Amino acid sequence: MLVEMDDNLANAVNPESCRLVGKECRDCISSSAAIVAMLCPSLDAVGAQQLFFKMYKHNGCGGMARSFVREYLGAVEPEYIAPAKAMPFYEVAACA
Numbered sequence: 001m002l003v004e005m006d007d008n009l010a011n012a013v014n015p016e017s018c019r020l021v022g023k024e025c026r027d028c029i030s031s032s033a034a035i036v037a038m039l040c041p042s043l044d045a046v047g048a049q050q051l052f053f054k055m056y057k058h059n060g061c062g063g064m065a066r067s068f069v070r071e072y073l074g075a076v077e078p079e080y081i082a083p084a085k086a087m088p089f090y091e092v093a094a095c096a
Contacts (some may be wrong), residue, residue: 015060029064033071041076048072 018028036043036051043051052068 013056013061014058016092025061025064026067028070029072033068037072037075040076043076045069071083 013028015025032055033048036048039052040051046070049065050067052063056062056064056068
């Protein structure tokens with residue numbers, strides 16, 4: 001029988017167990033967002049938030065969703081934002 005990820009709770013993220021081993025929420029969220037950005041750089045904010053809630057199912061983790069989305073978007077935006085090209089200079093005549 002195959003075990004679905006949802007059925008396997010052995011590796012579930014839980015803030016209490018994380019604190020026992022010395023992990024901090026912000027560090028965890030930041031590193032996870034960076035990894036997700038490398039693996040899947042095309043998500044928008046809504047998609048990143050949905051992925052966060054699939055990864056972090058514990059109610060105690062929900063408060064970090066915005067931080068995850070910010071970290072994710074910060075990691076992928078430089079790849080998708082093209083450098084601004086210099087705009088040609090035009091002189092505009094004043095209206096009379």
